[in-house]
Amino acid sequence: MSHIGSYETRIKDFDWAISEKELGYKPGDVINIGWYATDRICQMGKAAKTALIHEGFTGSEKRYTYNDIRLASNTIGAFLRGLGLKDEDRVCLFMDRIPELYLGFLGILKIGAIAQPLFSAFGDESLLVRLSNAETSAILTQKKHVFKVRKILDKLPYLRHIIIVDHDGKAPLKEREVAFSLEGSKPVENLECFPTKAESPSVLHYTSGTTGMPKGVQHVHYSLISQYLTAKWVLDLQENDIYWCTADPGWVTGTSYGIIAPFSLGITQCVLDAGFSTEAWYRFIEKNRISMWYSAPTAIRSLMKGGDEIAKKFDLSSLRHLASVGEPLNSEAVVWSERVFGKPFLDTYWQTETGCIVISNYPGMEVRPGSMGKPFPGITGAILDPTRNEPYAAPGKIGLVALKFDWPSRMRTYWRNPEAFQKKFRNNWYMTGDRAKMDQDGYYWFAGRDDDIINTAGHLVSPFEVESALLEHPAVAESAVVSKPDPLNLEVVKAFVTVKPGFVASKDLDLEIMNFIRKKLSPLAMPQEIEFVDSLPKTRSGKIMRRILHAKEWGEDIGDTSTLENE
Amino acid sequence: MEGVKDVILQYVTKEYLEDDSEPIDFESPLISGGIVDSFSMVSLKRFLENKYSIQIPDDKATPEAFDSVNKIAVLVEEFVGKKG
Numbered sequence: 001m002s003h004i005g006s007y008e009t010r011i012k013d014f015d016w017a018i019s020e021k022e023l024g025y026k027p028g029d030v031i032n033i034g035w036y037a038t039d040r041i042c043q044m045g046k047a048a049k050t051a052l053i054h055e056g057f058t059g060s061e062k063r064y065t066y067n068d069i070r071l072a073s074n075t076i077g078a079f080l081r082g083l084g085l086k087d088e089d090r091v092c093l094f095m096d097r098i099p100e101l102y103l104g105f106l107g108i109l110k111i112g113a114i115a116q117p118l119f120s121a122f123g124d125e126s127l128l129v130r131l132s133n134a135e136t137s138a139i140l141t142q143k144k145h146v147f148k149v150r151k152i153l154d155k156l157p158y159l160r161h162i163i164i165v166d167h168d169g170k171a172p173l174k175e176r177e178v179a180f181s182l183e184g185s186k187p188v189e190n191l192e193c194f195p196t197k198a199e200s201p202s203v204l205h206y207t208s209g210t211t212g213m214p215k216g217v218q219h220v221h222y223s224l225i226s227q228y229l230t231a232k233w234v235l236d237l238q239e240n241d242i243y244w245c246t247a248d249p250g251w252v253t254g255t256s257y258g259i260i261a262p263f264s265l266g267i268t269q270c271v272l273d274a275g276f277s278t279e280a281w282y283r284f285i286e287k288n289r290i291s292m293w294y295s296a297p298t299a300i301r302s303l304m305k306g307g308d309e310i311a312k313k314f315d316l317s318s319l320r321h322l323a324s325v326g327e328p329l330n331s332e333a334v335v336w337s338e339r340v341f342g343k344p345f346l347d348t349y350w351q352t353e354t355g356c357i358v359i360s361n362y363p364g365m366e367v368r369p370g371s372m373g374k375p376f377p378g379i380t381g382a383i384l385d386p387t388r389n390e391p392y393a394a395p396g397k398i399g400l401v402a403l404k405f406d407w408p409s410r411m412r413t414y415w416r417n418p419e420a421f422q423k424k425f426r427n428n429w430y431m432t433g434d435r436a437k438m439d440q441d442g443y444y445w446f447a448g449r450d451d452d453i454i455n456t457a458g459h460l461v462s463p464f465e466v467e468s469a470l471l472e473h474p475a476v477a478e479s480a481v482v483s484k485p486d487p488l489n490l491e492v493v494k495a496f497v498t499v500k501p502g503f504v505a506s507k508d509l510d511l512e513i514m515n516f517i518r519k520k521l522s523p524l525a526m527p528q529e530i531e532f533v534d535s536l537p538k539t540r541s542g543k544i545m546r547r548i549l550h551a552k553e554w555g556e557d558i559g560d561t562s563t564l565e566n567e
Numbered sequence: 568m569e570g571v572k573d574v575i576l577q578y579v580t581k582e583y584l585e586d587d588s589e590p591i592d593f594e595s596p597l598i599s600g601g602i603v604d605s606f607s608m609v610s611l612k613r614f615l616e617n618k619y620s621i622q623i624p625d626d627k628a629t630p631e632a633f634d635s636v637n638k639i640a641v642l643v644e645e646f647v648g649k650k651g
Contacts, residue, residue, distance in 0.1 A: 057600045096601060121604060147585045171587060275598040276605055277630045302605075305626070457606075507617045514610045515582055523606035 002363035004233035007374070014377035016408055019229035023264070030195040031221045033202055034077070034110035037263035038070035039193070050268045053242075053288060054099050057274035062099060066266065069103060072182055074191035076100070076107030079180055083161050085138055087112030087194050088201060092131060092139040093249070094118050094149070097273035100165040100182055101249055104140045105259050109202055109221075112194025113137075116204045116216075119250030120145055125469060125520040128152040129213050130206045131159060134415060140180075142166050150174060198222035204415055205252045207352040208453060208462035216415030217352045223256075223409035224264060226356040230376055231261030234348055235292055236321050236363045243269040244285070245294040251459065252352040253325055256409070257294055278306035282314040289318040296326040298457035298489050300333045300345060305488070311340045321363060323348050326458020327490045328446040331370030347372055349444070351432060352460075353424070355409030359401075359444050372436065372444040380404035382429065383438050386450075389426040395438045398447045402429035452546055454483040456491050459524050463546065466493060466527070469520050473513055475503040480536050482550040484529060495527035496536060496549055505532030571619075571647075572640045578614055579636065583607065593637045598630040608633050615639070621646040 004010055024040075025031055041049075047067035054062045064072070085091060091108045093115060095101040101117075108115040116134055118127060120142075127148055131139070138161035139149060149162055153175065160176060167179035196202070202221045206214040231237050235257065243262050247253035262269045270288045274280060276299060285293065303311070322337060322345045329347040337345045346361035349372045359381060361373035375381040382391040383399040392399055405425070414420045424431055435447040454461040463481035470479040477500045483491035497513070499505055510530045518526040537545045551558040572593055580591065583602050597603045603611060612628050615621070623646055632642050 057596060144585070144588065147587065273601070275596075275601055275603075275630060277599055277634070279631070280599060305629075507613075511610060511613050511617060514613065518607055518610060523604050526606060526610060528606075528609050 002233075002236045003238070004236070004362050004364065007362045007365045007377070010233070010377045016225055016229070016378055019225045019408075023224065023228060025225070027198070029197075030193075031198055031224065032109060032112070032193045032196045033221050033224050033260055033264070034073055034106040034108075035193045036224055037106055037260060038066060038073055041066045041263070041266040042070050044266065046266050049266065051263060052099065052102060053268065053270045055270070055272050055274070055284065056098070064099065064103075069106065069263070071187040071189065072099075072103040073106035073110055074188040075182060075185050076104050076180075077110040077191050077193075078188040079163075079185065080107060080113065080138065081111050083138065083163075083178070085111065085113055085161070087196070089113045089137040090116045090134045090204060092116040092118055092134075092136045092141075094120055094122075094127070094139055094141040094145055095165065096120050096142065096144075097248060097271055098142070098165070099271075100140065102259055102271070103182065104165075105249065105255065106263070109196075110191060110193045112196050112200065114201050114204050114218075115255070116206075117249050117251075117255060118206070119248060119522065119524075121524070122148075122250075122522045123518070123520045124148045124151045126214075126465075126522055126525075128155060130216070131156055133206075133213065134204055134216055137161070138163060140165060143168070143171075146177070196221045199412070201412070203255055205255070205352045208460045208465060209420065212420070212464065214462065214465065215417055215420055217252075217411045218413050218415050219355050219409065220412055223355045224260060226407050226409035227256045227261045228264050230357040230360075231257055231265060234346075234357050234360045234362060234376070235261070235294055235323055237262060237265050237267045237292060239266070241267055241292045241320070242288055242290050242318070243267050243292045243294070244272075244288070244290045245269065246272075246296065246299060247294070247325070252355070253294075253296075256356060257325075276302060278303055278310055282311060282316065285316055285319065286314045291318050291320040292323075293319060293321075294323045294325065295345070296458045297324055297329045297333060298327070300324060300329070300337065301488050304333060304336050308340055316341060319343060322346065323361075325350070325357075327455050328372070329370070334367065334369035344369070349373070349446070353411045353430075354403070354407075354432075355411060356407070358403060358407070368439075368443050370445065371439075372446050374442050374444065375403075376407075379407050381444070383436060383444075384426075384429060384431075389429065392438075395440050395442075398435055398437045400450055401432040401434045401436045401444070402426075403432065404428075405430040452482070452550070454481075454491050454493055456483075456486075456493060456524055457489040461493055461525050463493075465521065466495065466517060466525050469517055469525075470495060470497065470513070472520070473516050475499050475509055476513065478536055478544070480544045480546050480549055481527070482546055482553055484553045486528075492528040493525060494529045494531070494553060496531050496533050498533055498535060571643050572636050574618065575615070575636045575639050575643070579603070579611070582610075582614075591636075593640075594635050596634055597636070597639075598634045603633065605630060611639075615643055619643055619647050621649075
């Protein structure tokens with residue numbers, strides 16, 4: 001029997017108090033995610049239960065019980081406190097998926113500081129804008145990534161501590177750097193958690209916007225209430241499950257459902273810190289007897305590409321429940337997973353800003369392949385008519401996906417950017433920026449983005465950020481960046497570029513620009529295709545008309561061109 | 568073959584590793600070892616195509632085929648051979 005039971009019954013008398021009660025939380029109490037994810041589970045008698053099974057790319061495995069993660073997060077928290085870090089200081093995590101990333105996240109929350117996870121593949125420019133905006137006080141990183149911090153250190157006056165978690169002493173520490181070894185530290189048995197309350201800030205995730213620089217999505221400790229219950233009812237995490245969330249904690253799925261939810265539920269979870277390969281993933285499932293698997297459409301399509309035969313070489317019979325997140329899951333992938341694993345991947349829909357799953361397919365509910373599902377109990381969704389910003393009177397029409405912004409894990413603001421936060425609302429609806437339609441039975445069907453943001457393999461990339469970086473290349477005169485359809489990643493980044501006098505478009509320049517963006521921003525933001533053009537379509541006032549280039553890439557009607565400069 | 572391997576090793580070292588990184592060899596795991604991710608693989612593929620004037624079909628450019636300098640060299644040789 002699934003935790004949710006009947007979706008229809010759950011929506012009738014839903015109250016988030018269900019979650020509060022299960023967690024033993026009463027309004028006004030102290031609520032600290034770090035404590036809930038470790039100390040509370042130990043106090044429930046599960047100190048010896050395995051919390052984390054970690055496998056590195058070399059195949060080396062480490063196991064941590066709930067008592068181990070309690071002690072480790074205490075130890076990291078105490079170390080940070082010893083450096084003078086305090087509540088609401090921003091502490092960045094800039095690491096591969098090593099144990100210190102997960103344990104450090106909890107340690108930061110325990111001392112009341114704000115965890116700011118950043119994807120370790122980010123280049124120095126991406127890192128700089130996010131650390132500058134947050135005025136980050138400290139960063140936990142590895143020796144393989146510290147060079148990126150060193151490059152931008154002069155521009156980061158607020159960054160007081162660079163904590164290297166795997167310093168081996170071979171090279172000397174530099175300015176503001178300090179070594180920390182979890183294994184070499186004496187475990188801290190008792191750490192007084194900071195008494196955070198419901199609205200105390202907890203996590204700061206950066207997300208891309210259509211215009212302007214990335215925005216810090218600010219969450220609070222009360223987010224636990226939604227993350228706990230959505231994980232329980234959608235991911236259906238059960239006491240004996242072995243859970244694998246494939247997301248990197250540099251992104252919100254990796255923290256909400258890769259740290260906070262599974263640990264607060266006292267579940268055993270696995271982490272594989274290695275690049276993708278079909279065989280390695282199936283082997284990992286077989287070896288660990290994974291029963292609940294939360295992954296992403298790009299990965300699922302990559303597995304599909306590997307074919308059915310390879311899956312048959314492994315014993316995948318432990319898989320009990322599968323779910324997907326990050327981008328729309330195409331119906332073929334749902335049908336394929338049913339054939340190969342005997343279970344469909346259930347699509348879940350949410351965003352960095354929502355903090356938890358808001359629209360989903362549920363265990364026990366009829367799966368309509370290709371559908372996003374229905375709103376989570378307690379969450380009110382609608383498809384708005386874009387001309388009126390009011391819900392359509394009847395289903396079937398494509399409109400804007402909007403939500404009543406009232407569930408516990410919703411973002412509280414964009415970090416020091418209340419104007420951008422306010423712009424997310426129309427007629428008291430939170431605008432997701434996505435378009436969809438609803439069918440007669442209330443299922444949502446994704447139709448696309450309502451803006452220029454590029455969703456590549458489930459990660460959002462701002463065309464503005466890539467265009468800005470392109471202009472820093474000496475050969476680039478102008479640029480326009482749009483999405484391009486891609487069978488594996490849904491969309492990839494494509495750049496249209498005009499070159500400066502004295503430079504010639506060539507294959508070598510194409511590769512040079514690709515690598516320039518990869519290192520400066522991230523591999524995700526690297527244009528997978530660069531088209532050199534003589535000029536870019538512009539309005540008469542000189543603004544680049546990205547939508548024309550986008551329409552051409554997608555084979556769509558280019559629409560009204562009356563404002564085009566050359567018309 | 569040795570020449571191809573050396574070229575690839577040199578390029579990966581220059582483009583994907585930092586000056587103070589541990590050196591890699593022909594067998595070092597590039598994809599599974601996190602040195603080259605699936606997105607960065609596109610620029611590595613582009614380099615090989617430019618350098619050797621070949622076209623590597625997407626279905627051949629798998630994470631497994633790009634997981635070491637040795638494996639990439641086998642792939643390159645296959646397509647350089649076809650060219651002739």
